[in-house]
Amino acid sequence: MRSMTVPASVPARVPVRTRFAPSPTGYMHIGGMRTALFVWLWARHNHGTFILRIDDTDQQRNVEAALAPIFRAFRWLGLNWDEGPEVGGAFGPYFQSQRTHLYTAAVEKLIVEGKAFRDYETPEQVAVDRAATEASKQTYLNVRRSLDLSAAQREELDAAGRPFVVRFLVPRDQKVAIDDAVRGHVEWDGALMPDPVIMRSNGSVLYNFATVVDDAHMQITHVIRAEEHLTNTAVQALLHQALGNTLPVFAHIPFITAPGSTKKLSKRDVEKLRNSPQLKKMFDRADEVFPQLGLGNSTTLNPVMVEYYERLGYLPAGILNGLSRLGWSLDDKTEILSLDTVIENFTLDRIVKAPAGYDTEKLQSYQQHWMNQLPLEQKVAGCVPFLQQAKLIPEEVDADVKAHVGRVIAAMADRLKVFSDVLDFKEFFVSDDAMTFDEKAFQQRIRGAEEAPGLLRLLRAELATVEPFDASTLDAFVHRFVETQGIKIGQIVHALRIATTGRAQGIGLFDALSILGRDHCLTRIDRALAACGT
RNA sequence: GCCCCCAUCAUCUAGAGGCCCAGGAUACAGGAUUCUCAGUCCUGAUACGCGGGUUCGAAUCCCGCUGGGGGUACCA
Numbered sequence A: 001m002r003s004m005t006v007p008a009s010v011p012a013r014v015p016v017r018t019r020f021a022p023s024p025t026g027y028m029h030i031g032g033m034r035t036a037l038f039v040w041l042w043a044r045h046n047h048g049t050f051i052l053r054i055d056d057t058d059q060q061r062n063v064e065a066a067l068a069p070i071f072r073a074f075r076w077l078g079l080n081w082d083e084g085p086e087v088g089g090a091f092g093p094y095f096q097s098q099r100t101h102l103y104t105a106a107v108e109k110l111i112v113e114g115k116a117f118r119d120y121e122t123p124e125q126v127a128v129d130r131a132a133t134e135a136s137k138q139t140y141l142n143v144r145r146s147l148d149l150s151a152a153q154r155e156e157l158d159a160a161g162r163p164f165v166v167r168f169l170v171p172r173d174q175k176v177a178i179d180d181a182v183r184g185h186v187e188w189d190g191a192l193m194p195d196p197v198i199m200r201s202n203g204s205v206l207y208n209f210a211t212v213v214d215d216a217h218m219q220i221t222h223v224i225r226a227e228e229h230l231t232n233t234a235v236q237a238l239l240h241q242a243l244g245n246t247l248p249v250f251a252h253i254p255f256i257t258a259p260g261s262t263k264k265l266s267k268r269d270v271e272k273l274r275n276s277p278q279l280k281k282m283f284d285r286a287d288e289v290f291p292q293l294g295l296g297n298s299t300t301l302n303p304v305m306v307e308y309y310e311r312l313g314y315l316p317a318g319i320l321n322g323l324s325r326l327g328w329s330l331d332d333k334t335e336i337l338s339l340d341t342v343i344e345n346f347t348l349d350r351i352v353k354a355p356a357g358y359d360t361e362k363l364q365s366y367q368q369h370w371m372n373q374l375p376l377e378q379k380v381a382g383c384v385p386f387l388q389q390a391k392l393i394p395e396e397v398d399a400d401v402k403a404h405v406g407r408v409i410a411a412m413a414d415r416l417k418v419f420s421d422v423l424d425f426k427e428f429f430v431s432d433d434a435m436t437f438d439e440k441a442f443q444q445r446i447r448g449a450e451e452a453p454g455l456l457r458l459l460r461a462e463l464a465t466v467e468p469f470d471a472s473t474l475d476a477f478v479h480r481f482v483e484t485q486g487i488k489i490g491q492i493v494h495a496l497r498i499a500t501t502g503r504a505q506g507i508g509l510f511d512a513l514s515i516l517g518r519d520h521c522l523t524r525i526d527r528a529l530a531a532c533g534t
Numbered sequence B: 001g002c003c004c005c006c007a008u009c010a011u012c013u014a015g016a017g018g019c020c021c022a023g024g025a026u027a028c029a030g031g032a033u034u035c036u037c038a039g040u041c042c043u044g045a046u047a048c049g050c051g052g053g054u055u056c057g058a059a060u061c062c063c064g065c066u067g068g069g070g071g072u073a074c075c076a
Helices: A030-045 A063-077 A100-112 A123-135 A151-159 A207-217 A232-243 A267-272 A277-293 A306-312 A316-324 A339-345 A360-373 A376-389 A399-415 A419-428 A439-447 A452-463 A471-485 A490-501 A509-516 A518-532
Strands: A017-020 A049-052 A116-119 A165-168 A175-180 A184-189 A197-199 A222-226 A249-253
Touching: A017 A030, A017 A222, A030 A049, A030 A063, A030 A222, A030 A249, A030 A306, A030 A316, A030 A339, A063 A306, A063 A316, A100 A116, A100 A165, A100 A197, A100 A207, A100 A232, A165 A232, A175 A232, A175 A249, A197 A207, A207 A232, A277 A306, A277 A360, A277 A376, A277 A419, A306 A419, A316 A339, A316 A360, A360 A399, A376 A399, A376 A419, A399 A419, A399 A509, A419 A509, A439 A452, A439 A490, A439 A518, A452 A471, A452 A490, A452 A518, A471 A490, A471 A509, A490 A509, A490 A518, A509 A518
Parallel strands: A017 A049, A222 A249
Antiparallel strands: A116 A165, A165 A197, A175 A184
């Protein structure tokens, strides 16, 4: 065997060019987003170029609609692309469906040079060959019968309209090796590789081939993609060699697995894992929030989709922090990372080799951190659209409404983890009549608690005259009340909270009272007392 | 079947021969604080898959095993 090896990956050339090539599936996968982020990061770290290329060789009808969520996700997270759809660039078009002339030319070139051949084998024959090798525990290699055809025979077949595919002729006496930036040296034996089909009988080209042509044409320096493509790389490296291209640097990053699983996170998996402890929370939240926003439920938007997070009011900073830490780390301590910090420190050699489990709990904690960093005005700005969408505040937000929202959010403090959490505090946005009492809590602490209604009535009378009606005054007032009555604070505080807000837990009680204002508090207490039948 | 990849706490990870009877974070448990919840602050439990080497010394290097995963398409 000749031990000719494809030249090892070239050292990084100065102008780094990376690409992400999604297919228009109608949603942006969170795992794909993580891959895209790494690709983007490497370009930004090197002050290079990040290219978005649309892999639409499937020829779907509605590419545009299927693409919208993908662009939306990139824009939401702030991952801009330097070349690609809508922004153009010198190496376009950026839709593979519009690049067929490049592919056919490359196929022609390979055929002419004897590096690819028309294969007239019928699918049935191929299946028979395959079954035979499998039975003998051998690696399947296609039988190159079409190579023995004479020119005359070939003409005859063509005249008869016999369909053919084009196969790349794998040099079976050669080994292929790459020096993967995250995996190191990986090697395959050409003798064990079947000749891959590069062009279908209908004339369209296959992914593996289109990628090679495009990566070369677009002068991609670093092919960063998920691990599942590692095996493809053998063929692609050979193809690059045959086409006379410089081999890009490959970096195969681990894929992310479904929470509590060792398998690749896929849309279908998630449906199956709907009841896993971690994901159940995510699904339940979707079912709780999305209907209020008129966005369907967890069937329409689930946690594998980037849009799920956007629509729930996660922060790009939180998602980006979480995604960055999935298979990459800065050092042994730093967990909280801004995008700028990641850009500055992102290197391929710090990418972990093992698959990373998608940890939504940890994502949550990053999100929490970044939400807490936000100044009040930004929290308000983030929450307002959710309140509007849920029709809890008017379309026109005047200064009063804004101030009211501000007070609620300030009082919520770190109870606000994602913007849509504000919807859990409806009691501050609905009319006194529309507010609902939590039945269980009401029963336990008001109707069923002997002293409660009486105490509430007493307190209500005094509440009518407390001045000023602000949190600290109310705080002092209630404590005084407790003392005078000779009761424990717990005997009145719970009843008061439930009477005025309808719920057993929430923001600080005195904040709640002062935000609601005296009139609403009194009306609500009256409602509660009436509901006791006293 | 064949080819390839991977292997540290429940999870994300640090660790590139002595700094490690393994560090951080999340989650979990207990305690403190408070009107509830959330948070915060302490405290705690939990990991180098197994077996051989190499070495004065191995989580770190080598081999084997086991386990997990990916690819094996006229899918991407």
